[in-house]
Amino acid sequence: MSLYRPAGQAAAAFLLAKRKEVALYADAAMSGDPEGVHDLRVAVKRLREALRLFSKLLPRRLRARALELTEQCNDALGRVRDLDVLLGHLQWLEEHAPAAVEALANLRETWQEQRGLALEDLLALWRRFKDGARLHTRITKLADATTLRTKQLQRLPLESFAYLSIRARARQVAERLTALQEKDDPATLHRLRIAVKRLKYTMEPFLQALPALAEPYAVVAKVQEAAGLTHDYDVLEAAVLEHFRTSGLRRTRAARQALEVLRERRAQLYAATRQEMKTLARPQWHQALMYALD
Known part of the structure; x- marks a missing residue:
């Protein structure tokens, strides 16, 4: 993708590329395979962020119609994937808190049942999408219409569009960085995690045209992964605590061991995430980003 290509043409080409990614991972996801669900959800998220x-x-009406289906697909995939993630982390907890395995059995069964129902909902949605054909058609129509637009912004060089877009997202991350250094707060982490994720997805379309962007992008991806894992354990701890409360097991040895293991794990993850976040606040990262965009 050339730096000097008009932004409108580049946008249309990128949408078509993301459409192909969705089609590539659809069959594996609809089989119920956890990795397939993960891959399709990432592909759909990339399409949504594009x-x-x-x-x-993009033409407003056609974009709205395409985004509507994309959001529906993302939400349905998310309900399956979130439970896959929770079940995976619950297995880790059972391995590190063996006294709690029996006490957590009902929670595991509940999540497995919910996962099955969420997968059924996903399959039903995909059938309504005619196995993805409706989404495919809407993205294709949107891309075709975008190439025909003649507004001044369409002719903006891709290089300039990348600069403006990435700088805006980077500023949002910078504004939220300080708060996490002060305390281990799930809400603060969540806001920062979302900002970092959006910066990552904003950088991705331009990696081919801006090779030097790979270095600062790798840092962002690493930070996003660390923040995501920490967020997962925030969710897990809250769910496990609620399970023990509602089941009358809150004061048992099993609950004490499980919650202590989770507290230690979260403390480690928050410390690691803060350390990763520091790289985004360093002048070297900002300089690498500006060099890539120059």
């Missing part, structure tokens, strides 16, 4: 990133370049 629809957001290039929103001003």
Whole structure:
């Protein structure tokens, strides 16, 4: 993708590429395979973020129709994937808190049942999408219409569009960095995690055209992964605590061991995340980003 290609044409090409990714992972996801669900959810998220990133370049009505289906698909995939993640982390907890295995059995069964129902909902949605054909058609129509637009913004060089978009997202991350250094707060982490994730997805379309962007992008991806794992354990701890409360097991040895293991794990993850976050606040990272965009 050339730096000097008009942004409108580049946006259309990127949407078509993301459409192909969705089609590539659909069969594995609909089989119920956890990795397939994960891969398709990432592909759908990238498509959604592209629809957001290039929103001003896209015909409004066609974009809204494409985004509607993309959001529905993302939400349905998310309900399955979130339970896969929780079940995976619950297995880790059972391995590190063996006294709690029996006390957590009902929670595991509940999540497995919910996962099955969420997968049924996903399959039903995909059938309504005619095995993805409706989404495929809407993205294709949107991309075709975008290439025909003649507004001034469409002709903006991709290089300039990348600079403006990435700088805006980077500023949002910078504004939220300080708060996490002060305390281990799930809400603060969540806001920062979302900002970092959006910066990551904003950088991705331009990696081919801006090779030097790979270095600062790798840092962002590593930070996003650390923050995501920490957030997962925030969710797990809250769910496990609620399970023990509602089941009358809160004051048992099993609960004490499980919650102590989770507290230690969260403390480690928050410390690691703060350390990773520091790289985004360093002048070297900002300089590498500006060099890539120059």
